[in-house]
Amino acid sequence: MASFHEVSFPFRVSNGSSGGPERKTEIVDLNDGREERNASWSNSRRKYNVTKGLRTADDLYDLHVFFEERRGRLYGFRFKDITDFQSTRPGQKPTALDQPIGTGDGATKSFQLVKVYGAKFAPWTRKITKPVAGSVSVAVGGGDRSSGWTVDATTGLLTFDAAPANGVAITAGFEFDVPVRFNSDTLDATLASWRAGTLPDIELIEIRL
Template sequence: MGFHEVRFPANLSFGSTGGPERRTEIVTLANGYEERNTPWAQSRRRYDAGLGLRSLDDVAALLGFFEARRGQLFGFRWKDWADFKSCRPSGKVSDLDQAIGTGDGAATVFQLAKTYDPEGHAFHRPILKPVAGTVVVAVAGNRQVETVDYVLDAAVGTVTFVLPPDVGTAVTAGFEFDVPVRFDTDRIAVSVASFQAGEVPSVPVVEVRL
């Protein structure tokens, strides 16, 4: 699958609508009870990029980005302003934000992840597109130094240590991250007259599996 490691302009994604989507299959039995199941282990996010447009210059920037991605052909990074940090959106990223593994004395590669509702029925989301320069990592609470103690692969969200963490040591991390997406249309219709009157085009964007 083609993917460009570029982010949709963050000033245009600000103001867009969207969020996670789940797929639940529900069967109602003869006695009125339900059986519920899902074929999706992970949610899939959808957004409307058109709602972040505020001027004709924004429209021009959108069209340029759309053309460079060849419509739906190439994926790209998207900043979800409601969920883009390992901590709360208003918080400061810390190397203790998220548990990403426990050392066993042999493993050196750890996948970045974010846990939702850790006090209840926790859901673990792999983070595949961290933002380079924002990732901080700790082992047993001790901050590690990037390029000295570990290497980050920002294209897949993995942390590779030079030396494997000791058995039983907690590996934690903090980060900002993007969502891998693509345009969900091969056509963008813009009316300059209607845009100036307050109407904006619908530009659907959908998360892609990597």
């Protein structure tokens, strides 16, 4: 999309960031003391604060450059969430069996990369649109498939040369980035304020693609 730059936020800054998923729930108190809860969003949206990642004057300068090239909130970009950036748990190596992404029907060639959270009560499926190039592995019917497919690193769409057979499970492992933008058109961060330890919050917010 024209309003997205396929470029990564400086990792040494993101490595010190904080943040995570946000959901929007409406709660109505009933007359008998009970409550009704309704989800306003079907999917979560992530927010990050990158201020604590600014450790040096060079970091601050690089942030200014990155902010200006993105024109503030105008252009989105990639962000590595160090708490959740791959198809498996932190500290484990992704494998082609990590995430179920579809079942073959003998006709469909393209499947969207996804990550499933939870299993027993109400698992949530997250669409992965920004896989890291070269990190994706694929299995068909439990067997690794090293060729015969391509993945679009800008959309997360996996496409096979030939449609997988009917009933065959398709799984994948990968690393991924979060599509985000700056949450303000103002970057109120100066070298003097950084040295004084008084930088304001610098927020990034997930873009739903």
